[in-house]
Amino acid sequence: MTLASPDVIDLLSGISPGSALDRIRAQRPETREQAQKSYLALFQPEEFGDVSLTERHAVASFVAGLHRQPDVFDFYVNTLEESVAGRWLVELLKAEIGAGRATGPYGSYPDGPLSTENVAGPIYKVSAASREALGPKLTAAFEHAHLLVFRLREANPQALQVLLDAGWTTSGIVTLSQLVSFVAFQIRVIAGLSLLATATKRAAA
Amino acid sequence: MTERAITPTVANPPVAFTQDEIGWTPWLPPLGEDDLTERHLKGLVEAARAKSPYFRLLVRDPEVLEARTKTDKDIFYNTRSGLPRAERELAATAASRFNGCIFCASVHSRFATHHSKRGEDVQRLLDEGVDADLGERWNAIVAASVALTATPPVFTEDHIARLAAAGLDELEIADVIHGAAFFNWANRLMLSLGEPTPAS
Numbered sequence: 001m002t003l004a005s006p007d008v009i010d011l012l013s014g015i016s017p018g019s020a021l022d023r024i025r026a027q028r029p030e031t032r033e034q035a036q037k038s039y040l041a042l043f044q045p046e047e048f049g050d051v052s053l054t055e056r057h058a059v060a061s062f063v064a065g066l067h068r069q070p071d072v073f074d075f076y077v078n079t080l081e082e083s084v085a086g087r088w089l090v091e092l093l094k095a096e097i098g099a100g101r102a103t104g105p106y107g108s109y110p111d112g113p114l115s116t117e118n119v120a121g122p123i124y125k126v127s128a129a130s131r132e133a134l135g136p137k138l139t140a141a142f143e144h145a146h147l148l149v150f151r152l153r154e155a156n157p158q159a160l161q162v163l164l165d166a167g168w169t170t171s172g173i174v175t176l177s178q179l180v181s182f183v184a185f186q187i188r189v190i191a192g193l194s195l196l197a198t199a200t201k202r203a204a205a
Numbered sequence: 206m207t208e209r210a211i212t213p214t215v216a217n218p219p220v221a222f223t224q225d226e227i228g229w230t231p232w233l234p235p236l237g238e239d240d241l242t243e244r245h246l247k248g249l250v251e252a253a254r255a256k257s258p259y260f261r262l263l264v265r266d267p268e269v270l271e272a273r274t275k276t277d278k279d280i281f282y283n284t285r286s287g288l289p290r291a292e293r294e295l296a297a298t299a300a301s302r303f304n305g306c307i308f309c310a311s312v313h314s315r316f317a318t319h320h321s322k323r324g325e326d327v328q329r330l331l332d333e334g335v336d337a338d339l340g341e342r343w344n345a346i347v348a349a350s351v352a353l354t355a356t357p358p359v360f361t362e363d364h365i366a367r368l369a370a371a372g373l374d375e376l377e378i379a380d381v382i383h384g385a386a387f388f389n390w391a392n393r394l395m396l397s398l399g400e401p402t403p404a405s
Contacts, residue, residue: 021375027286027376030275037275041268045268148397155397157232160398171265177398178273178394185390187358188360192358192379192383193382
């Protein structure tokens with residue numbers, strides 16, 4: 001028998017059993033359960049299919065780092081640190097996150113009335129040194145993750161073709177897209193609920 | 206053989222935010238309706254979703270789609286307590302407007318209008334952007350949703366205090382957080398796996 005995985009949002013939001021926020025989350029049991037099931041389906045699936053455990057945790061760590069959420073980064077990178085297959089990635093990830101730092105969302109809209117709202121910003125490329133170590137598949141995944149994190153409005157079919165050409169399958173791209181997007185959700189729930197927990201404690205004091 | 210992305214030719218694509226019922230077309234091949242197994246149908250949650258190319262694309266990873274769909278439904282449809290549906294849709298619309306997802310904003314602005322009967326205010330959010338003045342309660346919800354949507358998020362205790370001052374209790378504030386956060390999931394999928402098509 002294995003122990004049930006702890007609820008990741010509770011863990012990273014600092015929500016302890018019996019606290020005010022625990023009671024608030026308890027009023028949304030389905031949201032709580034299904035957010036956790038989404039996490040498990042992405043990071044502890046029965047079959048890893050076309051996306052390996054290392055690839056999943058590397059991309060999640062990268063996304064958390066780009067969001068400058070050290071606790072979430074540590075959570076995902078921990079799995080890499082503890083595995084022979086992933087340990088080498090940790091320093092590289094920190095360097096690439098540093099190189100990829102930006103403030104978003106930014107990017108261009110399709111030509112038209114929204115063009116006046118276009119915001120310029122960096123287009124991230126994995127550094128030459130890291131490309132070789134990462135290989136084509138993870139290099140393409142990091143560049144795509146950066147696009148999804150910051151300039152999502154600029155996404156286009158060519159970006160998906162780059163992933164396919166780098167060895168991603170169509171189903172693997174669906175999993176990768178879900179993973180980046182889920183972590184973007186999870187980070188915001190954690191950021192919001194942890195502040196709400198602090199505010200609630202202060203109000204009760 | 207390497208698989209190919211689809212580059213559709215869309216005449217008169219939607220290039221502005223709208224409450225019209227626009228469509229969406231994928232850049233990667235969805236599964237065929239006839240190819241769906243029991244596992245896929247479970248992932249779709251509702252059989253009717255097999256008609257949607259978006260869900261037939263996402264069902265390539267059925268377990269993730271199933272959990273995502275159930276998360277979505279509870280955040281938006283479970284209104285026995287907490288924030289009114291209209292204001293959950295407002296949070297979704299604000300996140301989509303700020304991220305730039307024309308398709309997501311169209312769907313959820315329609316829902317916001319339907320449930321609030323404040324179509325002109327909703328339209329001003331689409332036309333003027335997230336700084337439009339919609340009255341303090343809605344302004345507080347929009348501002349909190351936008352702060353949470355920024356990357357990195359810039360959501361602070363001041364946003365929580367403003368929501369509380371506007372009359373939201375803690376559960377309702379948690380509902381705003383979830384509504385905005387969820388659209389940071391949905392916007393990224395909709396924007397990166399396909400594109401909007403005009404209303405028919």
